Amino acid sequence: MSFFSGALGLDLGLEEAGLEAVSYNEIEKVFCKTIKTNKPETHLYECDIRELNAKMLLKDHGLKKGELFAIVGGPPCQAFSTAGKRKSLQDERGNVFLHFIDIIEGMRPKYAIIENVRGLLSAAMKHRPHNERGEGYPALTVEESPGGALAHIIAKLEKAGYKASFTLYNSANFGVPQVRERVVILASREGKEIPFVAKTHSDKDDNLPPWKTTKDAIWDLRNRKTLEHTKFPEKRLKYYRLLTSGQNWRSLPVELQKEAMGKSFYSGGGKTGFLRRLDWNKPSPTLVTSPTMPATDLCHPDKDRPLSVEEYARIQTFPDTYKFEGKTLDKYKQLGNAVPCGLGKAIGEHLIKFDEGKLEKYNTDGKLSRYLNTDHKSWYQNLRKEHTDLTLFQ
Structure with a gap:
């Protein structure tokens, strides 16, 4: 089940890997037209995700809690994007992210795939104005610190019984002819950590095909x-x-x-x-x-x-x-916001093999982008250097 489906880049990749979408959800009208043109047979919830809830979705699809294989989605990235004015999880769009997590908790799929921009790694849960920081003011709380939003999201997933892993993936490492980095969270209901996806292409001489150009x-x-x-x-x-x-x-x-x-x-x-x-x-x-x-x-x-x-x-x-x-600008927007289908396919194939117990190749260090400390292990180590008490999120 797909939410924030956009132009279906992630979904097309997952479907090519062998998964089948039971429904999509998208609010932007022109994106919805694209979905209906290409996937007329799949149900589309053409609305704000906050108009949906787990009970309704289970009933619509004749499902029981826990029967769905996976929920996937990339909540709006503007609140966390490094390209614009940085906001927090308290921002209206940030609340949409939390509602998405609520649906995962309520439907209890076996797996969840959540993608977002690199800015999520350093987004705050709460925003404190800059003129209220520094000398004479209390130190930033975990919620107000860089990374507070992601820590809160992961804590919500883990409280619901999911084991979550994440890192920053460079799409070029997966056969996409583009340097495009996205944070991907993989969550498993059964408590077993999903390893990082093994890259299929490389810009180095490590027995893999070279990056596509x-x-x-x-x-x-x-x-x-x-x-x-x-x-x-x-x-x-x-x-x-x-x-x-x-x-x-x-x-x-x-x-x-x-x-x-x-x-x-x-x-x-x-x-x-x-x-x-x-x-x-x-x-x-x-x-x-x-x-x-x-x-x-x-x-x-x-x-x-x-x-x-x-x-x-x-x-x-x-x-x-x-x-x-x-229009032409609408098409650029749909494509510019999309997850490359090739990255979606790599994630889908990885998850299917993990589920079947046939996963032989996977990445162990999380170093799948140009940046350091972007995997959950090193990322948490850095956060704990600033905040030894993370009980707020446990």
């Missing part, structure tokens, strides 16, 4: 005449005409760098997303909800245009036959 994904589309895409403004295009595959604003002559970047030229930070052409020979950077936002430009490797909707879909490993409804 942008070229692998979209080379055959480069001369198609009917691609759907937006446009860059002319003031940006004049610089893109001087750049080749893999280059960005730093590849311009210094005077043009200053002209192109304006005041940003003198500010700190990497700014690698400005005036960025994708590199044919590397995975794509993370696809966002629009390819033309200045700080996260996604320009085709050698065409003077943004990536097209079709190229977005390829890089997110959607089937070519999948149809996205809505």
Whole structure:
């Protein structure tokens, strides 16, 4: 059973692995149109998740508590996203997350799969204004500290009898031609910890196939005449005409760098997303909800245009036959918010093998992204350095 289903990226991957969705849940109208176009035979709850509850869902599907194999979902990430103003679990969208956990508790599926953005690892349960921190104020509580939200979520799952493991997964490690990182929580009702998913591809020489590249994904589309895409403004295009595959604003002559970047030229930070052409020979950077936002430009490797909707879909490993409804910007949004189907498939295959007692390959250290201390073991160790008493969440 899927919640916050979006464009079904995670669900399509799980279904390809062998699982079957009994229903989807989505609130955004255009996303719902996409679901109904591609999966007309599967029931869709077209509403806010807070209009649903475990008792209702069990009755609708003729299920008893505990009969469902898995509940999956990625609650809205805006409250935890590092791309926008950081909020807390007390935010309205954060409460939607907690209602999702309540449904898991009420339906008691054998497993739960919960995905979210990297920002969840450092999101607070409660937000204390910055002008009320520091000298003269009490130290931050666990709830107010970075990581407080995730600690609360895991505690709720464990109180309900689930054993939860999590880490940050880089989709490129699973055959997706994109560096895209998502936190994935795997929870088991039977109290046995689910190991981390073993990567299938690597950027290192460790007897695995190399990461898939942008070229692998979209080379055959480069001369198609009917691609759907937006446009860059002319003031940006004049610089893109001087750049080749893999280059960005730093590849311009210094005077043009200053002209192109304006005041940003003198500010700190990497700014690698400005005036960025994708590199044919590397995975794509993370696809966002629009390819033309200045700080996260996604320009085709050698065409003077943004990536097209079709190229977005390829890089997110959607089937070519999948149809996205809505206007062009709606399609970018659906794809930019999606979990790559390839990552979903890897998770699904892993969970099925675990359930059947046939899991032979799995990761033991949780190091499946560019970042350190993102798996539940090292993450909790870091949290305990700041807060030795975590009984609040037990």
